[in-house]
Amino acid sequence: MNNMLNRPKYFGEILDVTFKLSKSHFVNFMKIYFLLIAPIYILDAIINLSLGMSFFRQTGSGSNWFERLLTGFEDAGSAISTTAADIWIVIMAFLMLLLYPVAHAAILFAVNHIRKGEEYTVGGVIKSAFSRFWPLLLSNLLFFLILFGLILATVFAAGFSGVIGVAIHPIFGVLLIFIMFFGVILGLGLLTTRWSFYIGSVVLDKVSPGLGRSWNLSKGRTWASFGLYIIFYVIIGFISTAVELSFGVILGYSVLFLLISNLVLIFTTMIFSVGFSVMYTDLKARHEADDLKELLDDYNNEQTKL
Template sequence: MNELNRPKGFGQILDVTFRLSRTRFKDFFLILLILLGPVYLIQALVQLATGTSFFREVGEGNGWFEQMVAGLEESDPAFSSNIAADIGVMLVGLISLFLYPVAQAAILYGVDHVRKNEEFTFGTLIKKGFSRFWAIIGSSILYGIIVTGLFFGTIMSIVLMSFVLFAIDPVIGVIVTIILSIGAILFVGYFSTRWSFYFGSVVIDRNSPGLGRSWKLSQGRTWASMGLYIIFFLIISSITFAIELSFALLLGGSVLLGLIVSLATIFTTLIMSVGYAVMYLDLKSRHDADDLKDLIDDYHVGQ
């Protein structure tokens, strides 16, 4: 039996994710490069057009290290007052918001084809990803609104309660605020995770918006799924930080550094997308197996 068709433990999901990322690297990387590569290229052209050096960007300073740090600060959008550059960054970000879900859907279809032992090409996967474009975008917007509302609602509640407690006793206010903050992180993380598999439901099961389906699939596996999200986040953050820091020492805040970081982002996005697909299919195999057991039990009872 294909291992994607049977329930897996925490470590097995990580193992399958990295194995699939390696064996299917070419197809999945091409998907991301075709869809997101032009976006990063536009970003590089905007940087060049607004005066950023291609090979090395340094600022003023007495030493090489001071020049490198100054160059990074000057090339950072937070330190820039160039309106054209800011508009370019916003435009690139907006385009990415629409193309990234398509790329993730294409990879999800690819992992599902592997599960079914079906052949595929990166071109057919991209077409299938675009076939669910509006359902994906609409469901993603709904999910984003719900999670954002949940986050800000929780934050406001903590701020109000903390304000009252600080007025009564500052020490108690600090202690309770810390406890409430930890609880808020777990609370928001729990519900965000329970609904986060809407995407797989919209793509694979063609069930929009997929929030109810996600809630059912993640039952009993919420904390394990949250733990996997954290592990993937730490892995891709470490890779991105290491690459960006290493090349920044040589290239400063140049356009070339941006292109290298963009390639690293494509690589880490590949890992995260494959990881999500493996997680979703694992939950799906567990849920479908439970449904099959219920049907068998009902059949025996009816006899």
């Protein structure tokens, strides 16, 4: 497996290595997320129970199962809509923003150990992840601020252009808005892809904020990386939707349903973290191979001159 991680891989090979790693190291990878994330979800379940949410089944009224499911979700939401619940939701979101990146970093360290053929422990990679906590937090903050600014700017530009287009001709304006909307989504997706590997740089290479290094690493692999992200999101979305619909019909919006949904979220996020780690090691292998090729070319040129 470490040989696969140390060389450039094709599109399909990255997916194959991701699922093989997730399977062969499933226990350790899930332990990382359980130790860091699961206690928050357990506390969330306890708080929801104390606020009156049903543990096993929460359904509403209606003439068919779909109406009962929807009203059950609405009734449960209104039942726990208190000041204490709202405060806990904010606290929980804050904790998730802090701890999910740490779990992601721990998976990166674990995959990096596997790449080098080294032994690792769950506690060891979690400790290493916390050692990069502040650089990772500040880099995440910078990344999301830049992304938020870009989204605002592009939405404003697209909307302004659409208004001008509608003033010229309604059909032309609608067509222009559609084209610009699609272009903005695609452009932001590709731009985000080029910058997204900053996390690997911050965690493994200790380069903060890592945006420039990410840009260099992803050069020539933007479309492939973008496509891999889409595939991972589709897989995660399919698994999450299938589980939530299946158990939602049986359990409604209950504490047990939330626990199952959160467990699925941990599982799918773990797979994404492994996939990201494999993608990052692939980009590093390609970048290092290119650097070696340049050194050899420079050496050959010097030899020719002599």
